Amino acid sequence: MNLKNNERIDDLGINDLKIIQNTEYFCFGTDSVLLSNFITSNSSKNIILDLCSGGGVIPIIISAKYKYSKIFAVELQDEMFDLLVRNVELNNLKDKISILQGNIIDFNSIRQNIIKETGSGNVNIITINPPYKPKGNGIGNEHNVKYIARHEEMCNLEDIFLTSSKLLEYKGKLYLVHKPERIVDLLAIARKYDLEAKRIRYVYPRVDTKPSIVLIEYIKGGGNETLMLPPLIEYNEDGSYTDEIYKIYGMEKKNEE
């Protein structure tokens, strides 16, 4: 496969999956990997929808875990959509992952596409690693693709929860990763759309630092008690990865006695 300017192929470390990234745009990070790992489902056969897919790292990772699931990936921007198309091809996942170009607020159009391919409009699982930065914050005159991928320009929390609530089946699950600073919005706005946070995990770079990200599982129509999980600590005091991070990344831990 030919690469374009500023592109490179990264190994995802799972089942030989690979991903083309453009270093000028938004590249995937720990948050997407941790979110993919946070998903729980008793069924390997689901209809899964990933919103704001970017280059497709989340649908590609979860395609390995949920082998018999049908996955849909939605991305708005031309440049990222082009990467998404080629990443699905690169991994021979065209049968499992259907890609749609569009804005997440067009939930009717997304639903029509899902019905056309599956015969059902009931989505079991939605995943999203959305842009974190509030609209208008930060330096706006950066490369536009990168700016939109990072800011809530085209994809704010109201849009995310509205569309997720419209598309999920009753008791369907939404998995989201975001900045801990937004926790009140993340819980209160979701509740307005009948999405109740049921499992929450904070990720702390070290045991003595503020959390860097929060992972949230919402259930549509869920009751008002939340399971708070133990902290996920990324690094030990000596700067090495913790055992849990090694496990999530499927890495061999080097034992140095």
Place this chain on the structure above:
Amino acid sequence: MNLKNNERIDDLGINDLKIIQNTEYFCFGTDSVLLSNFITSNSSKNIILDLCSGGGVIPIIISAKYKYSKIFAVELQDEMFDLLVRNVELNNLKDKISILQGNIIDFNSIRQNIIKETGSGNVNIITINPPYKPKGNGIGNEHNVKYIARHEEMCNLEDIFLTSSKLLEYKGKLYLVHKPERIVDLLAIARKYDLEAKRIRYVYPRVDTKPSIVLIEYIKGGGNETLMLPPLIEYNEDGSYTDEIYKIYGMEKKNEE
């Protein structure tokens, strides 16, 4: 001072403060001490209100830190109110701590009492360690005083946030400790009453356990970004207290080389 049946005097470990507790009722725990320690204020001169005071552990602890503040303590139940009265006397704090018997939903009556004593109805800080268990849950035929002190029978989250919002000045602070399982209610219901969670800290018994309690600072009229603090871990792997817990409790750490 004469003690009644089932009563004992505990040392608070701060400035020689002591507290009478009745082992048949609700006794204070780590949560009250951690909440008292969680308060921040640039002024030592505040009007502070503690709701659901029980035996008064929170107002008694904070009286030592905020020496020039006027503190009000509200308790509903006769048996706990009796303990509160005697605890304030025991520590010679009658000048600093005014005690009121009543239900927290009677915010007008609380306000009138505060105005009568201070000339101002503007409360700067409210603290509360409320009953954690939802109404109707658990064994209801326990000793009634203990049941009410532990369940949301007379003091639910709607009442807490309504009264706090009515009594706090603009930008005044509410400090609350609760179960992490209730986090969505704790953030979403508060927002309805213009109380925005601005600082949150989870307390984990150990680094690999779920959090046992959450400490929240709300600001009336605060904006929608929250400072998430590092985890507060209580115990090391070997079962000893962590350095931070030693510091909060003002204990000497035993150095065993």
